[in-house]
Structure formats: structure tokens, C-alpha cells
Amino acid sequence: MGVCGSKPKGCVGMKDKLKLQKKRRRQRTRRTKKTHSSNNKNRVEPSDPKDLSFSNPAYQGSIADVSQAGSLSNVVTPRFSNQVTHGNGTDSQLNFDDPQNEVKNPASLDKSSSQYEDENARMNDSGMLHNCGFISNAFLPCLACDESLDVKRKSPSLGGPSSRKRLSLIPSFKWSEGQENPILSLAKPIIQRPIAGSQIMCSPLEKKMSECWSRIEPSTFKVRGRNYTKDKKKEFAPNYAAYIPFGVDVFLSPRKINHVARFVELPAVDSQGEVPPILVVNLQIPLYPATIFQNEYDGAGMSFVFYFKLSENYSEDLPAHFRENFRRIIANETEKIKGFPMDMNASFRERLKILGRVVNVEDLQLSAAERKLMHAYNEKPVLSRPQHEFYSGENYFEIDLDIHRFSYIARKGFETFQDRIKHSVFDFGLTIQGNKAEDLPECMLCCLRLKEIDYTKYCQLSF
Structure with missing residues (x-):
């Protein structure tokens, strides 16, 4: 009962269904690996530490000159890493609260839960993350985050008392003494x-x-x-x-x-x-x-x-x-x-x-x-x-x-x-x-x- 003995065309047993699903999952995994490999080759890395426009003191960095426009949208919050590059050598503004600024990875178009779990496991092992935003037409290469890049989520804790103490030492975002208002x-x-x-x-x-x-x-x-x-x-x-x-x-x-x-x-x-x-x-x-x-x-x-x-x-x-x-x-x-x-x-x-x-x-x-x-x-x-x-x-x-x-x-x-x-x-x-x-x-x-x-x-x- 419930099994088609003659197995006519169009009638597939439960075992065959499971095999077919596993086969499709393996195909998606291979496509994902190829996509990540091509993306990793095209990553843009800063050639000189002097090119970095912001370095968070909480991550043993330093604060560089803040834009004279005084806009806080130029400042990367402690949730993001200290690697930010700018297209064509000019400063541009990035609003992390704008959902249009998020760049989707082609590998994430498939919304199946199995692929999502496989990708998370691979990224946690290899340290790779998706591109999470852009400045004008220049991409931010792999800003390191602890969680998903949904900026509307509550930011995670940045560590123990020592980390919080370092964050409390961040100076106010004012123009440097050598710069003119x-x-x-x-x-x-x-x-x-x-x-x-x-x-x-x-x-x-x-x-x-x-x-x-x-x-x-x-x-x-x-x-x-x-x-x-x-x-x-x-x-x-x-x-x-x-x-x-x-x-x-x-x-x-x-x-x-x-x-x-x-x-x-x-x-x-x-x-x-x-x-x-x-x-x-x-x-x-x-x-x-x-x-x-x-x-x-x-x-x-x-x-x-x-x-x-x-x-x-x-x-x-x-x-x-x-x-x-x-x-x-x-x-x-x-x-x-x-x-x-x-x-x-x-x-x-x-x-x-x-x-x-x-x-x-x-x-x-x-x-x-x-x-x-x-x-x-x-x-x-x-x-x-x-x-x-x-x-x-x-x-x-x-x-x-x-x-x-x-x-x-x-x-x-x-x-x-x-x-x-x-x-x-x-x-x-x-x-x-x-x-x-x-x-x-x-x-x-x-x-x-x-x-x-x-x-x-x-x-x-x-x-």
C-alpha cells in the first residue's frame, strides 16, 4: 500500500525523492564554491595602511582625520572592521541604515534553508563574508562582522570589560586641531x-x-x-x-x-x-x-x-x-x-x-x-x-x-x-x-x- 509496484513513469518512491534532493543539494554546493572562489579572486585589498580612512581604537587602531563636513555618516561604527576604502581616492558618504546600500551576493539568490546552513558553516570555517555595502560606486571589501549584516539588528556585545573600557576612550568626533572648520x-x-x-x-x-x-x-x-x-x-x-x-x-x-x-x-x-x-x-x-x-x-x-x-x-x-x-x-x-x-x-x-x-x-x-x-x-x-x-x-x-x-x-x-x-x-x-x-x-x-x-x-x- 502506498508504493507503486510497477513504478510507472511519473511515480517516484520516497527513497528516490531523498536521493534526488541530496543530488540537487550537492549541485548547489558546488555552484556556491565556484562563486565564492571567483569572488575571492576579485577582492580589492588596501595596498597601504595609510589608505585606511578609519581605524577603530577598540580594535587596536587609531582614528584618522574625520571629514571636515562633520557628517557622522562618514564614520564607521565599532560594529564594523577598520578596513574601508574609497573609490577614486575621494571620500564619500555611506548610510548603513539604507537597505539599498546592501549588495547581494549572487550565491545567496537561492533561499533554501539547507543552502543557508551550508554557506554559514563554510564562511565560519574559512573566514569569508559577503560584501556588505558600498561607497558611491566602490565596494567595501568584506567588512568583518560578528553576525549577519542586517544593520537593523541589535549590535552584539564587543567583548569583556577591557573592550568596553577601550570604547569609552574614543574621543568625540570633532575636527582635528590642525584642520580648519x-x-x-x-x-x-x-x-x-x-x-x-x-x-x-x-x-x-x-x-x-x-x-x-x-x-x-x-x-x-x-x-x-x-x-x-x-x-x-x-x-x-x-x-x-x-x-x-x-x-x-x-x-x-x-x-x-x-x-x-x-x-x-x-x-x-x-x-x-x-x-x-x-x-x-x-x-x-x-x-x-x-x-x-x-x-x-x-x-x-x-x-x-x-x-x-x-x-x-x-x-x-x-x-x-x-x-x-x-x-x-x-x-x-x-x-x-x-x-x-x-x-x-x-x-x-x-x-x-x-x-x-x-x-x-x-x-x-x-x-x-x-x-x-x-x-x-x-x-x-x-x-x-x-x-x-x-x-x-x-x-x-x-x-x-x-x-x-x-x-x-x-x-x-x-x-x-x-x-x-x-x-x-x-x-x-x-x-x-x-x-x-x-x-x-x-x-x-x-x-x-x-x-x-x-x-x-x-x-x-x-x-
Whole structure:
């Protein structure tokens, strides 16, 4: 039963089926060996170790010069080997997350499970792997991986504590000290001791112009109102500010410019009041790529420098509590704050708060995700602590706001937004946070508007 005794044509027994399958498997194995042998002869090997553009320290290598474009797509992650070649001697970008970049081996066209197992066994024995990607038209020859080259899988562990320790010593991907930032290379000649506010001109608020700044009313910002401790509601700020803007500069530099007031020529104003007659705000923005495990907070960047003069009606317009809190900030006084498990002393300078907003969000052509983030965080106040420094001079008080030391997410946001600065209209202001009823309402320390400033057009400052 179940066996055809006469074995007519088209009727094959179970044993014959198994023999036929084994025969086909052996044929596929021979074809695979021939394919691998031909591929191995055509492999492209680097002729000189100097040709290698990247060597991972985790594999006893070293990091060579990173592309000046600052693109992290040029960097091979630790999952891949240290052998990368480039076609025609030029650097190209490779996105390992793009499935189109994967090169299929002709031997892998047959999807049978038996062939897959045979190929894996052979490759594990001989050390051969498929080509796993390309740079432009040049193939990456056999990048060594521990597992399959599906980059969407979770990367395997790279060894014991010693390997993890070596990985932790990888420096941040910044331009080498001997290399010049591409943005700085486009800058105008280095200038020495310019007149404060001579770089960017002033224009009326209602006039639509680029590459300029304008005065704005303090009442356009929302701050904590008089009853904030009870109702938690914010109100428009009183329509007066402690300082009035009189100039804006943009400077590029290979590293942060601290205490920028030393390197510009400020107006000669006598200081006879209770507070300095000139306020300088130095907004320091990095121009190098943001990295998660960053251990250095200095490098190529730009400084937006705002200059303000004391309001003529400072004593009459500003309430007594605001003037007293600002005096304490200048004197760097401390206050006692209730906390758990014990009270602690904190500097009044930790109350300094940044107010910023992009006015023309709809003109920036943001994606849906970017638009959602912009609406969520635009106009959100943020305390400047601890990324700030304060300097006092003969007739000025300077506040440096260091974005180099912001969190990774904030720095990454600034990095992705850099190309849109020249299309943005941005309002900036400072206030002193009121934590108690007697510190309310909050008042504006200073404020102004920047209109579509292309920072790449400006000079480097000699310091």
C-alpha cells in the first residue's frame, strides 16, 4: 500500500525523492564554491595602511582625520572592521541604515534553508563574508562582522570589560586641531578690537529686512504675573526693560570667546549708578557636531553678542524688588532655599532666565516632526544655570550663555537648526525668575529681535 509496484513513469518512491534532493543539494554546493572562489579572486585589498580612512581604537587602531563636513555618516561604527576604502581616492558618504546600500551576493539568490546552513558553516570555517555595502560606486571589501549584516539588528556585545573600557576612550568626533572648520574657512579676515555693534545694522521693527536687528516692546513676552504663586498663570510683561539695545555683533572663532567685552571697543560711559551702564550678553553657539559622550566643551563656534545701555527711567520704571534682585546678581550674593533633607544656599545668579522664540515658524518649511517640536518648545523659558559665566568691567557687566555645555538633545537641536538661522526671525530676552510673591511680577532685563542673520558672512575675532 502506498508504493507503486510497477513504478510507472511519473511515480517516484520516497527513497528516490531523498536521493534526488541530496543530488540537487550537492549541485548547489558546488555552484556556491565556484562563486565564492571567483569572488575571492576579485577582492580589492588596501595596498597601504595609510589608505585606511578609519581605524577603530577598540580594535587596536587609531582614528584618522574625520571629514571636515562633520557628517557622522562618514564614520564607521565599532560594529564594523577598520578596513574601508574609497573609490577614486575621494571620500564619500555611506548610510548603513539604507537597505539599498546592501549588495547581494549572487550565491545567496537561492533561499533554501539547507543552502543557508551550508554557506554559514563554510564562511565560519574559512573566514569569508559577503560584501556588505558600498561607497558611491566602490565596494567595501568584506567588512568583518560578528553576525549577519542586517544593520537593523541589535549590535552584539564587543567583548569583556577591557573592550568596553577601550570604547569609552574614543574621543568625540570633532575636527582635528590642525584642520580648519569649513565654516571658518569661508569667513572674512580676522579683525582686531572692532567697535561694539559695528557688524550688524539696526532697522525699524516694522521694516522687512534681513541681516539686521530691531528693538521690540518688552510687553510682547509672557512672564510670571503678580498672582502666579496662586493661579500659576503667566501675563504679558510690563512694557519697560532695565536695558535698551544699541548694537549686535556676530563673531566666528576656532574656540569659545569668553569675556568678549575685553576684545571690543565699548562706548565711554561713566559708571556712577547702582548698576553698570552697559550690559553685554554673549550667546556662544558651537559649530562642531554634537556627540552623546562628549568630554570637551570647546571648539569652533560663533558668538552672537548683544549690547545694551541702561534705561534712563531705570529707577522710576522698574519695581524695587527687581532692582534689588539684579543688584544681588551683580554682587553674586546667595540666598537660602528650603530643601530636603536640609536647607541649602544658592546663588541669585541661578535665577537668570532666558526667553526665546522663533517668530516666523511657518516660513521655515519644517517637517511634521520638527513643527511639532517647535510648537512644544518655542517660547519656553529656561534657566541659564549652570551654563553661564559673569564678568564685571569698569563700566559694563557681561553675561556669557554657553550653549557648548547644554545637554546633548539641546545641542543637537541647535545643530539641525543652524542652516535655518539665516531664514529665521528670532526674539531674545532675559528676566529674573520670581520664586516668591514678593518677587512678582517678573520684569524684562533686556530684549531685542534678530532678523535673518547669515552667520557665515561675518569675521573671526582676534582674541
